[in-house]
Amino acid sequence: MQKLIKTVAELREGIDVVRRRGQSIGFVPTMGALHEGHLSLVRAARAECGCVVVSIFVNPTQFGPNEDFSKYPRTLDNDIELLAACGVNMVFCPSENEVYRKGHDTWVEVGAAAVPLEGECRPGHFRGVATVVLKLLNMVRPDAAYFGQKDYQQALVIRRMAADLDLPTEIRVCPIVREPDGLAMSSRNRYLSPAARQRALVLWKSLVLANELVEQGERDARTIAARMREVIESAEDARIDYVALVDPDSLRPVENIEGPTLAALAVKIENTRLIDNCILRGERRG
Numbered sequence: 001m002q003k004l005i006k007t008v009a010e011l012r013e014g015i016d017v018v019r020r021r022g023q024s025i026g027f028v029p030t031m032g033a034l035h036e037g038h039l040s041l042v043r044a045a046r047a048e049c050g051c052v053v054v055s056i057f058v059n060p061t062q063f064g065p066n067e068d069f070s071k072y073p074r075t076l077d078n079d080i081e082l083l084a085a086c087g088v089n090m091v092f093c094p095s096e097n098e099v100y101r102k103g104h105d106t107w108v109e110v111g112a113a114a115v116p117l118e119g120e121c122r123p124g125h126f127r128g129v130a131t132v133v134l135k136l137l138n139m140v141r142p143d144a145a146y147f148g149q150k151d152y153q154q155a156l157v158i159r160r161m162a163a164d165l166d167l168p169t170e171i172r173v174c175p176i177v178r179e180p181d182g183l184a185m186s187s188r189n190r191y192l193s194p195a196a197r198q199r200a201l202v203l204w205k206s207l208v209l210a211n212e213l214v215e216q217g218e219r220d221a222r223t224i225a226a227r228m229r230e231v232i233e234s235a236e237d238a239r240i241d242y243v244a245l246v247d248p249d250s251l252r253p254v255e256n257i258e259g260p261t262l263a264a265l266a267v268k269i270e271n272t273r274l275i276d277n278c279i280l281r282g283e284r285r286g
């Protein structure tokens with residue numbers, strides 16, 4: 001039976017029982033509006049751990065003042081059903097006050113990994129993410145926590161935090177789950193009108209093109225980024241936040257694709273901000 005838990009005290013009780021039984025705990029933090037991307041993380045946790053805990057919490061501190069916190073999709077009943085079908089043991093869906101109790105005044109700031117790309121476009125975003133993830137990890141105390149490559153930089157920031165703060169939890173990162181036509185699954189996709197949903201395919205198409213160019217031997221990052229921009233801008237209302245070719249570990253821009261390179265993009269379509277990425281497998285020529 002799946003337990004629905006709303007308070008930290010209740011969660012700790014449940015976790016203590018599981019620990020006493022000697023079961024391992026896998027944890028998947030989410031903001032709800034669940035889709036197959038989330039469920040792939042849940043299945044990975046299910047395969048590896050005796051007890052699976054999923055949190056559903058739309059974290060206010062990771063949204064900027066002009067972002068979509070208040071209209072972020074909330075589909076709790078459906079989420080709970082989907083999780084039950086995956087064999088989840090505990091669903092933790094705390095209120096805002098339960099997570100940020102009166103007087104909360106401590107924040108986690110990750111360094112360089114949190115600075116470029118999303119960090120630049122969304123000031124304070126990773127501070128909110130790192131803080132809530134650390135809090136949740138301290139509440140659940142899991143053996144392993146599961147994150148999606150879809151939010152590549154987020155996973156990097158969390159890995160950095162876990163290493164730097166000596167967290168005992170293994171951080172696992174799982175592949176991006178896509179719709180059959182290539183669009184990366186995202187809770188925000190449901191904001192898109194059918195026509196915009198179609199235009200949103202330019203993100204995927206630009207990543208496919210980048211891969212093809214690298215396969216054909218193109219190594220110049222500026223050329224590849226320019227071609228990606230052309231594809232994205234072919235969608236009439238696409239507004240690019242960034243198209244970046246960067247080192248997958250440092251996130252520093254690369255000039256030549258001479259090893260695994262992260263192609264990362266953030267694009268607004270019809271006012272919905274979408275992100276996607278892939279690793280380009282460039283090899284040194286000659």
Ligand code: AMP
Nearest residue numbers: 030031032037147148150151176177185
């Ligand atoms: P969110 O609910 O958007 O905060 O996402 C919760 C977790 O699910 C994060 O670790 C995301 O990276 C992951 N996730 C979201 N979309 C996908 C996807 N399409 N494929 C794989 N993981 C995903």
